[in-house]
Amino acid sequence: MLIIKNLHAEVEEKQILKGINLTVNPGEVHAIMGPNGSGKSSLASVLAGKENYHVTEGEVEFQGKNLLTMNPETRAREGLFLAFQYPIEIPGVSNVNFLKTALGEIRNYRGLPPLDAKEFLRLSREKQKLVEFDAALVNRSLNEGFSGGEKKRNEIFQLAMLEPSLSILDETDSGLDIDALRIVSQGVNKLRSENNAFIIITHYQRLLEYIVPDFVHVLYNGRIVRSGTKELALELEEKGYDWLKEESREKAATL
Amino acid sequence: MTSQQDIPLYDEVVNGFDDWADLISPNETSDLRKTRRQAFEKFRESGFPSIRNEDWKYTNLTRFLKDEYRLGSPAPLALSPALLAAAAIPEFDCYTLVLVNGVWEKKYNTGLPSGIDLLPIAEAKADPALAAWFERSAYGKDRHFTELNTAFFSDGLFIRMKAGSSLDKPLHIIHAFTAGYNLMVQPRHIFVLDRNAELSIVESVVSTAGDARIWVNSFTEIALQTDAKLHHALIQAAAPGVRLVNHTTVRQKKQSLYNNYTFTLPGADLVRNDLQARLEEDHTETHLYGLYLAAGQQLIDNHTLVDHQKPSCFSNELYKGVLLEQSTGVFNGKVYVHQDAQKTNAFQQNNNLVIGKKATIDSKPELEIYADDVKCSHGTTVGQFSEEALFYLRARGIGEAAAKALLINAFALDVTEKIKWSAVEAHINRLISQHIPVTHA
Ligand SMILES: Nc1ncnc2c1ncn2[C@@H]1O[C@H](COP(=O)(O)OP(=O)(O)OP(=O)(O)O)[C@@H](O)[C@H]1O
Ligand SMILES: [Mg+2]
Numbered sequence: 001m002l003i004i005k006n007l008h009a010e011v012e013e014k015q016i017l018k019g020i021n022l023t024v025n026p027g028e029v030h031a032i033m034g035p036n037g038s039g040k041s042s043l044a045s046v047l048a049g050k051e052n053y054h055v056t057e058g059e060v061e062f063q064g065k066n067l068l069t070m071n072p073e074t075r076a077r078e079g080l081f082l083a084f085q086y087p088i089e090i091p092g093v094s095n096v097n098f099l100k101t102a103l104g105e106i107r108n109y110r111g112l113p114p115l116d117a118k119e120f121l122r123l124s125r126e127k128q129k130l131v132e133f134d135a136a137l138v139n140r141s142l143n144e145g146f147s148g149g150e151k152k153r154n155e156i157f158q159l160a161m162l163e164p165s166l167s168i169l170d171e172t173d174s175g176l177d178i179d180a181l182r183i184v185s186q187g188v189n190k191l192r193s194e195n196n197a198f199i200i201i202t203h204y205q206r207l208l209e210y211i212v213p214d215f216v217h218v219l220y221n222g223r224i225v226r227s228g229t230k231e232l233a234l235e236l237e238e239k240g241y242d243w244l245k246e247e248s249r250e251k252a253a254t255l
Numbered sequence: 256m257t258s259q260q261d262i263p264l265y266d267e268v269v270n271g272f273d274d275w276a277d278l279i280s281p282n283e284t285s286d287l288r289k290t291r292r293q294a295f296e297k298f299r300e301s302g303f304p305s306i307r308n309e310d311w312k313y314t315n316l317t318r319f320l321k322d323e324y325r326l327g328s329p330a331p332l333a334l335s336p337a338l339l340a341a342a343a344i345p346e347f348d349c350y351t352l353v354l355v356n357g358v359w360e361k362k363y364n365t366g367l368p369s370g371i372d373l374l375p376i377a378e379a380k381a382d383p384a385l386a387a388w389f390e391r392s393a394y395g396k397d398r399h400f401t402e403l404n405t406a407f408f409s410d411g412l413f414i415r416m417k418a419g420s421s422l423d424k425p426l427h428i429i430h431a432f433t434a435g436y437n438l439m440v441q442p443r444h445i446f447v448l449d450r451n452a453e454l455s456i457v458e459s460v461v462s463t464a465g466d467a468r469i470w471v472n473s474f475t476e477i478a479l480q481t482d483a484k485l486h487h488a489l490i491q492a493a494a495p496g497v498r499l500v501n502h503t504t505v506r507q508k509k510q511s512l513y514n515n516y517t518f519t520l521p522g523a524d525l526v527r528n529d530l531q532a533r534l535e536e537d538h539t540e541t542h543l544y545g546l547y548l549a550a551g552q553q554l555i556d557n558h559t560l561v562d563h564q565k566p567s568c569f570s571n572e573l574y575k576g577v578l579l580e581q582s583t584g585v586f587n588g589k590v591y592v593h594q595d596a597q598k599t600n601a602f603q604q605n606n607n608l609v610i611g612k613k614a615t616i617d618s619k620p621e622l623e624i625y626a627d628d629v630k631c632s633h634g635t636t637v638g639q640f641s642e643e644a645l646f647y648l649r650a651r652g653i654g655e656a657a658a659k660a661l662l663i664n665a666f667a668l669d670v671t672e673k674i675k676w677s678a679v680e681a682h683i684n685r686l687i688s689q690h691i692p693v694t695h696a
Contacts, residue, residue: 076652092665
């Protein structure tokens, strides 16, 4: 589904991603962990098409197509979804109107007829239930005045509505209370299928107990310095990142 | 006076006044005839304003004054049903009146209301009992267009609500302009609300698209007596070719309320609004909301004045502008607080979204405060689209054009949501989206 090869990217002339390699197949869940500032959100931004990031080297293939030449809306229409680490507030744009527009454009791109008001409402109700998203929030301005947790839940509600094939969740767990974490995870698990895939960026092993990953990767200093299975997350929880940082420094020194 | 040499309209006006006066004034009171003569002399001295006039600094009329115009109102032209349909506000329960080139065409009325005095200005100006309403404005500060209007107006609408009266529905006044050749029309309107009367007026300005240029020099005087309430919306959606200069003076007496909503849309080449609220007695309330969406080469200029003359008055002003393509916007908001006007609350805000790479806005708040116990504030912002917001929307599959349309509507919302009639709000939102390219809904 997603093949990242030797991806290098910079922002404001600062090299952030320094050769990422990652392959995600349909049906898989990949977790990406790593210390603050290591480039996790940057990787997500590059994949979503944020314009201030410049890819300097490498390639990314998404469902057989070159992802890097597509604009952000095309990536979304092709089935890529990024749940933002810090979802922004857009006063004056109603959540509903926004979702209707987004769904309409995505369906149109895929050659599907637009949903009528009733069908949209039914779908929206169903997905609200899935992530237990408060109906009152649906009618408000996009994220305006939402609590941190409500914003995160809104991201997952949008994910559920748009049914992407590849979802990237950037620290969706931070800011969620214990119950919300469980609800959101259950929602994600229900959305999982053999046709879609998830990349879950997180700092905490806890989320990975709910959404069990097939692979765990550690991103440090713009590179994936270790990959493993879910046991790697447990090891990190215990030992922290120092030993990996040490290792990667040694490796760099011997190069 | 600035040189009027290359302005054919100046010659037309100056040479044409005597004939014009003979034509329109036979049944007028001698006072009005005197008033016209004085106004004419003033205009002859001052001429059309140039950018050397402080009030016209950013609004250069030269390119609009190159054309020749004929004076007056031609024999009534038939209006195309399409034009009237475009001006109509769907699902708006109202009484509709239509003026063609400033002349009330009664055949287009839909259900004339009772409990209101409605009179063509042509009749009102001949009635000695109404003479007081035609005295030369005490506020003839604009020596240019209001004087010209005073010298030449021939028709328009006189509205009077008797003390304590109100209507069951708003009044929708459609000002339609149409001409087969370049024309200058100068309507005069007078709205009087006696003590404790209440009225809602929505005015729409539309025109037929064509080769003819139409210069509209409109002057509206509004008098609100003690405790009167007027809710007044103006939707300016004329087509290219129209040059609209629109002066409105509102005189407010004790505890009266005036709500104004001015919406200016792409179309007319030039729109210059002068909106002046004169708070002549205490405890008045005034809200001025404006939204201008400019496109093409359009120039939209809003000059407002809130004149706090007496204590304990409240005024609030919010104007928002969206400048597309190569358009130009001007906002000048003056708040004058006289020494007498203690306990004044006066707030003003002007926010602009400059979208076109060649679009510009000149925004200038002007506060002159001579009282010490007052609360006044003002603010101006000029910005572009938030890149973050645009990216968020696009990352959800929304194309750039649709994302921008959503953000423009969101920006305008502070103003559009203030309209108290939902049908009018929906109508405005439709007009806005007509002018923003959207791929598909
Ligand atoms: N616009 C920018 N200008 C300059 N530096 C930037 C910019 N955006 C990101 N960076 C830098 O890139 C590096 C990687 O940031 P990124 O947000 O990807 O880290 P992260 O791994 O997601 O961290 P966290 O766990 O704290 O979320 C950081 O050093 C950050 O300061
Ligand atoms: Mg991050």
